[in-house]
Amino acid sequence: MNHISVTLPDGSSRQVPSGSTPGDVAAAISPRLAKAALAAVVDGRLVDLTFPLRQDASVRIVTPESPEALRLYRHSTAHLLAAAVTNLFPGAQCGIGPATEEGFFYDFVVERPFVPEDLDAIEKKMKELASQDLPYERQMWPREDAIRFFGARGEPLKVQLIEEKTAGQPEVSCYTIKDRDTFVDFCVGPHVPSTGRLKAFKLLNASNAYWKGDARNQPMQRISGTAFVSEKELQTHLHRIEEAKKRDHRKLGRELGLFMFHAWAPGAAFWFSKGTTLYNTLANYMREVLFPAGYVEVKSPLIYNKALWERSGHWKHYRQHMFLIESEGETMSLKPMNCPGHFLMYASEVRSYRDLPLRFHEQTPLHRNESSGVLSGLTRVRQFSQDDAHCFVREDQIGEEVERLIRLVQRVYGDFGLPFTAKLSTRPADFLGEVATWDRAETQLKAALDRAGLAYALNEGDGAFYGPKIDCDVTDALGRKWQCATIQLDYEQPQNFDLKYTGADNAEHRPIVIHRAIVGSFERFIAILIEHYAGAFPLWLAPVQVTVLPIADRHLEYAQSVRERLAASGLRAEVDDRQEKIGYKIREAQLQKVPYMLVTGDREASEGTISVRSRTAGDQGARSVDDFVGQALAEIAAKREPEAGLAAAS
Ligand SMILES: [Zn+2]
Ligand SMILES: [Zn+2]
Known part of the structure; x- marks a missing residue:
């Protein structure tokens, strides 16, 4: 039997029979590696574990720890998604399903837009297919067979893809999950060895899309999701998406009355x-x-004659992004x-x-x-x-x-x-x-x-x-x-x-x-x-830095005098003079993310002090207005909160 030499990342080499696969190589190294193996990099190219090695090559086994793993998981999960969709929505046509920076998507032609219940059902089906641990099998088909197969199945977009991407090639690679009845897709690969490896994925949304991203083309439905190597990473990511929604500047901009x-x-x-x-x-x-x-x-100036833009080259290269204005027969631009x-x-x-x-x-x-x-x-x-x-x-x-x-x-x-x-x-x-x-x-x-x-x-x-x-x-x-x-x-x-x-x-x-x-x-x-x-600006940036909260109407005058002293020191301060309970006013100030709340009641008014509440550290106790001003100005100059809040500094 013909043998070839396989060089491993540590520089060592092994003789293996020609036609061996990276999966065989991994198994020969250790059962543990064979179990963890997802794919391989052969002479710099990412391939399936089943890739037949026919000549001397360098081989690196890709495991969940490898940098290539994440995209491999995500792209393989896109196939799983397509398998579930074609199973649940007979007649659905598949477009493309790449891995992305944040996860993956797959575009489909379907009779009606997907609704959230559809996504739930699709995800359930994906979990089911994953639990069956079905192999991703690479098959080389004669190109004409593949074109005929997808044509007969009513998938003109796949036919178009094959025609565009494989011109002149006698064979094209198709991948099945289990068999032709479960799912088959034209794809260059590679993929993880089987669906059982995909354990941490989540569908996120469906949106409108177009074939090849062009609005003149066939309208499609895009299902986006994400996948990770581990459940823990997936949960961290989902948490981050939730947090990003909460922090959305358009939402906070409205809630905080900014713009x-x-x-x-x-x-x-x-x-x-x-x-x-x-x-x-x-x-x-x-x-x-x-x-x-x-x-x-x-x-x-804001407005210039177009002669300037001709000189700078913007007229030639940037005009479509410029607002044009006519004035006295001259063309001007903002x-x-x-x-x-x-x-x-x-x-x-x-x-x-x-x-x-x-x-x-x-x-x-x-x-x-x-x-x-x-x-x-x-x-x-x-x-x-x-x-x-x-x-x-x-x-x-x-x-x-x-x-x-x-x-x-x-x-x-x-x-x-x-x-x-x-x-x-x-x-x-x-x-x-x-x-x-x-x-x-x-x-x-x-x-x-x-x-x-x-x-x-x-x-x-x-x-x-x-x-x-x-x-x-x-x-x-x-x-x-x-x-x-x-x-x-x-x-x-x-x-x-x-x-x-x-x-x-x-x-x-x-x-x-x-x-x-x-x-x-x-x-x-x-x-x-x-x-x-998250809208909670540090003191130096906060639009309202301090809000003075009189406990009752009789403390209003004192509260106003406190505000004036703060304002005279350059602090941006307001008085909440509404006839509301103090607890309500504090909650409101917290929601508006005001860094400091100064409570003024009988004791404060008679002693000439204020009770300081910090947005982050809570109750800080009573102190003189000058004391507070000094520390607030120091915090503004430092542009960050003191380590343990104002109290520790006093
Ligand atoms: Zn693929
Ligand atoms: Zn410039």
């Missing part, structure tokens, strides 16, 4: 007083961070970004090498014509403002400027308790300028990241054609990632706008522009903060 939307201003928020306070606090915080870092604040305005301001004066870096910061509103279908709360809007800035630098200043920027990013995210990761995107295949210029810039960016002590992922070739960039993703309290900061080098726009500075050599040089934002859109960042903090 609203109206059909007559799609994609633009109406900020109520509390929301405006939150917005301004964030905007002013960014000013406080940026001014000492050498930025100057500017305001540029600005979708600040950059071109800043270039005009830069070019308005003769600049010397000693003026650089020059940093323009601007927070005026931007408008982008997003289609109404993608608008969503504060995360996808048409009108927003940014902590936008453009730094004009000399080539030799790139590294230091970027390092300063990274340190600002670290400070800002640190103040919000948001951990983050960075990635550096480098020269793409299609790039502007000289290779040597790019190499120097990328070397400076890497050195800056290293000096700032920031680990980063390298996205080779993923930079924009006009310059390399650094992107940062923050991770919120629920472990979700959001892309926020970008630091983008630009060699193109300084050319378009003929930007110059006079060098020490008295000759003209081109500056480089660094486009950068740290929080990005304030609207979107506020959405992230609302969900990150």
